[in-house]
Amino acid sequence: MSGLSIQNLSMRFDLPNGSSVQALQDVSLDLAQGELLSVLGPSGCGKTTLLNIVAGFLAPTEGRILLNGHEVRGPAAERGMVFQQGALFEWMNVRDNVSFGPRMAGKRERDYGATVDHLLEVVGLRDFKEKAVYELSGGMQQRVALARCLANDPDVILMDEPLGALDALTREKMQSLVLKLWKETGKTIILITHSVEEALLLGERLLVMAPRPGRIHREYRLPFADLGAGQDLRAVKKHPDFATKREEILGMIWDMEEEIMGRSERAGAPA
């Protein structure tokens, strides 16, 4: 059985003040090999917790995750992760960062060298191989992070707001790059984002999560990722369905935010 299966996941933990938080409640989801899922939701909906559990950094209180039929326990090379920023190793140059995974696995330069150079070429960093990563711009650093993850050839790529810290123009270019890499490599990808537009553009499937407790609110299947893989993303955004969906989801998230605000106002009001 191939693919990623998230089964009845719940996460609950105690706070220092004695109360407890239900970060996730009964989340179930199946992802086939090669699917791209984007996850959207207001802050506090547990989307980062979900990703950390899939990555193996957190153990859920209930439920389990199966990848290709075996249960996930702890982090492993089969599930690569791309972080928002600051996860590169400054003490290595660009190429050493990208080849980190294969080197840790004990592979030799002649085995991984061609792959690493090809990936650097694909993400457009061929001329920056020997540069220190702190000399690169934010967008270039995220390209390094993508290449580093791909060089390890994981089954699933987990992205935690990978483009969140980039400016709008760079972000658009990187969105195209993510789509291109997804099509070329056929990896299963889970992408967490704050941007409704990005979730629509990149998500073959889109999950809207609701907070308190974190749970799946609604799921969509979208055509835009396939449309965008071959063409300009700006053309995709002009698609009539795109605007409709964006308004629908934005409205959904606004409602959730308002509900949270109302709830906390009521809680804060004198009895």
Added chain:
Amino acid sequence: MIVFALYIAIFAVSWLLVKLLVHRALNDFTARKTVTFGDESAVRPSRIASVVSILTIFLLWGAFTGSHWVPKFLHAPGPFVGDASFTYTAEAEGVAPDEATVIVRVFPVGEESADPEVDPGEGWAKNDAASIGAWRSGLVRVDENDDYGRDAGHRVVAVNGQPIAPGTSVDTEHGRVGMSPKGTLNFEPAKGWQMEPIWLPAPEAVVARLGDIARDGYRDSTLWEHLGWSLFRVIAGFFFGALIGIPLGYAMGLSDWFRGWFDPIVEFMRPVPPLALIPLVIIWAGIGEAGKIILLFLAALWIMAIAARSGVSGVKISKVHAAYSLGASKVQILRHVIIPNSLPDIFTGARVAMGVCWGTVVAAELVAAEKGAGMMIMVASKFQLTDIVIMGIILIGVIGFGIDMLMRVAERRLVPWKGRG
């Protein structure tokens, strides 16, 4: 006070002069900033001020010690040297009061000098001669050559016509005449504003002494042996401190048991100044090399442990997570992520530790040592060899500064990513 006032005056005057006279055509970005008061990045040290500052220190040092390096007209008034004279009026029983002159030859200390020749003069009180070194004072027994001595009730009642009594004094042209409780005159030549060499030697004397000691050594060891021993102790103590402290810090950053076990010890020992440990270390290990290296080891140990611990806690969790999800093992994460990430903190700690060790070794040598920079200045101070003391202080400062500069260069070379994460 005079020196301080002069210093302030030079500071202010040179500031004004430079502001008025020097206009450098700077055209970089910072030069275009209009808000500089409050913008720390716009405050660049004025190189002219640095040069004037150092020159001022040497100028004041030279001026107040009569240095040959400073032109004569800039010298502060020196002590009186030459022949000074005053008259005294003496009384004795049964005779009228008589007056006589005292000529005092004031000579530079260190030179041979004899009493000046004087004509005894008329009357029962005879003229006197004396010689006194500059900055010193001396008793003048004016009654000794007079016709009526103390057994005849000899008593000095006035100097230069002004009455004098035991405990009071009279100012004369080139000094001050006082009277001891027994009635003996005491002449103190004018001291001027310059410092006596035993308090503060002239800069050229310090340089000359540096040459002497570099050539002949001091206390059975050459200068280089003294400095070399101090440096060796610092390096050995720091080496062992880092050897134990860094792994200890890593363990404290990586394991809750180690953290819990050593936290109280480290947190208690850190604020204890290493100098406070000197007596205990001497009791336990004596004043030999072992004791000093143990002391410096203890000085470096806690600093390095804390630096390594904060280096581990400073690692961004996303880097560790990224390494795990790239398939790295715990050992690989330690080797490729945690250690390189902690190097900037360790370098900062090493700089602090080297500074503390250098200070501690000098202090420990002041207390007890056979060789070393601190021992050199301590022994010299006991013999009032102020030039060696000052030379030693300058050398200690230069070496301490050199150590810090070397550490900075090493830091820039070895951890160029510092502060860029």
